[in-house]
Amino acid sequence: MNNLMLTNVVPSNLTPARNKSSKVNLYSSALITFTFISAIALLNICQKANAAETTEKPAHLVSVESVKKEQVKPSIWLPANVISRKNSPISAEQTGQLLWIEDVGSQVKKGQLLAQIDDRHLKLQLARQRAQVKQHQADVDYLTGQKARFLKLREKNNSALSEYERVNKDLTIAINEVAALNISVEQTLLSLEKTVIRAPFSGNISQRFAHIGELISIGRPLVQLIDTKNLDIKIAAPISIAPFLQRGSKVMVKWNQNLLELPVRTWSQAGDQASRTFDVRLAADGVAMLAGTAVTVSLPKQSPKEAILVPRDALMLRENETYVLTIDNDQQAQKVSVLVGQGVNRWVSVTGALSVNDSVVVRGGERLQSGEKVRFIEDKKEGLVANVN
Template structure:
C-alpha cells in the first residue's frame, strides 16, 4: 500500500490528527500527493508497428528421396536431434549390401595381387624376364587399391543416406505445420515440416527510413503489446530500405515475457535529437473532455488547473508545455477529485 493511500486511511480511522473543522459551506481540503516538475533530456519518438517472431523458424527439408513413413503431429514438442520424420530406407539398405559385397570383392583381389607382386619380385631377382611381369602386377595392385578406396567411399555415402532418412530437429521447437504426409514420395530438398522455436523470441519492426540516423544497435526502446510495456534493446538495424514502402527493418531482443509469436506490438523509436524539456510524471496529467491539464500547487495550498500540451515521453515522465516551470509542485495523487482553486492538504513526501 503506498504512502498516499495509507495516509488517507489513517485519517479516516482517526490515527492521524483530523482535518480542521471548517465553516459551514466551506470546501474541506483534499488530501493529495505532489511531485516537482523537473528538466530532462527528452528524445522525440514515434510509435511504429512490430511483430513478435521466432529467431529459429525453419521449413525442414529432406536430404534424400523416398517414401515418407512417418511425420510428427502438429503441436509436438521436440528437442534438438530428435526425429521429425522418417523415410523408407529399404532400397538404401539393399544398396548398402551391394556396396559391402563390392568392397569385400576388391579387398580379396587386392590381397591376391599383393602376394603376386611379392612372388614376382623374388623371381625378378634372378630372372630379368620377370621384371616386366613385376611392373605389370605392381600397376594392377596400385589401381586396385584406388578402386577399393572408391568402393569404400560409395559404401560410406550409402550409410550417410540411410542416416538422412531420419529427419532430425536442428533445434528445440514445436512442429507447427506438416508440409508433406506419410505415404507421399518426396524428392531431395523438398520441405517436410515447419519447426519453430517458441523460446527464442525477438521483435521485427518496420520503421521509417529516417530512424537509421537516430537508432543504432544497443539502444534501449519502449515496447508495448497494449497490455504490458517494457524496455528492450535493439540488437540489429538493417540499413537497407524498401524502395516501395520506404521502410527499413529493426530487430529487438525479447526475453522473459509470455508474449507469443505473431503478436502485434508497438515500438517507440527515436526520430530526432534529444532536447531539454520540462517533464512531469504521466500519472499527473489529467485527460478530460478532450483537454489535458495538471494541477499546480500554489503557495496558499490551493490547486490551480493548468492546461498543458503533452509531448514526448521519457520512461515514466512526459514532457509538457504550459504555465509550468522546473520546481513547481504538481499533484500526482488525488487530482481526479479536484476542482480549479480547491484547497488541498499535502501528504507523503511532498508535504512541507
C-alpha cells in the same frame, strides 16, 4: 313549524348505519397513518444501513509523484511485428515413404527427431556395397601377394619385367576400386542418416506439410520449425531517423496494455527505395510474446530536447487511450490524456496537458475515477499518499 321539526328529527333506523360508516373511516385513517409511519421508519433504517456501509468501506490508498522536465530524444511511434530469428521449413533430403512425423505445437530440442523416412532400400544398398568392398579387398590381398612373389623372381631374373608391371598395375586398380567402394559406403551411410530428420535448433513446430504414409521426395518441406525464445521486433523505420539510432540503446515498446523497454539489436545499412524505410531490429529474447504479434515501438527521431517526464507507473494504458490521473487544487482526481514518448529509466516522456510539479498518481489509480475527492497523508515510506473518500 312542523316542517322544521321533521327536518331536525333523525329517523331511528338510519342512526346505526351512519355510526358504522364513521367507524370504518376511523379505522382506514388509523391504517394509513400506521403505514406511513412504518415507511418512514423503514426508510430511516435503510439510510442508517447505507451510512454504516459507507463508513465501514475501507479507503483506497494511492501514492503520487511530481511531474518533472528533462532532456530526452523526441520519438516517433511506429507499428512493428514480433518475429523469430530462426524460422525454417525443415525439408526432406531423401526419397521414401514417411513413417512418422512430429505433431503441430510440439516443443522440440536441438537434435530431437522430427520425422522418419523408410530406409529399407538404403540398408540393402549398404549391404551390397559392403559385400563389393570385401570382394575387391580380396583381389587386393591376392595381387599384393603376387607382387611380392614376382618381386623375388625379378631379383633372381626368373620373371619377365612385363609380368611384374602387369601385377603392379592390377594391384593399383584393385586398391582404387576398394577406395571408391568405401566412399560409396560412406555416402549410403550419410543417406541413411538423412532419413532421420532432426531439429537443427530448439523451437516449436508451427506447421506440418506432410502426413504419415506419403511418398516424400527430396527437398519437400515437412514441418515449419520456429525458435520461440530468440525473438526480434522488426520495424520498417523512416530512413530519416537512422542518424539517431544507437546500438544497445533501449526504446519503449507498447504491447497490449504493457510498456516494455527493449534494446536496439541491429539495423540494416541500406533502405528500400520504394518505401524510403529501413529494417530495425529490437532484441526481445525471453519476452512472453508469440511470433507474429503486432506491437508499436517508439524510436528517436531528433536530437535531444526538453520534455515533460512522468513515472512509468503513472501511465494508465487502455485500449483506446493512454492517460494519467492528476490531483487538482480542490483535491480531486482529474484524467489527462497523454501521448507516450521516449523512456528514461523508470520515467517516460509524455505530451499532454501537464506542467512541472503536477502531482500524478503512481499507485492505486486503477480504482480512482476522475472527479473523486482525495486527501493527502504524509508517509515517509510511501511518499505522498492519498485517501479516496
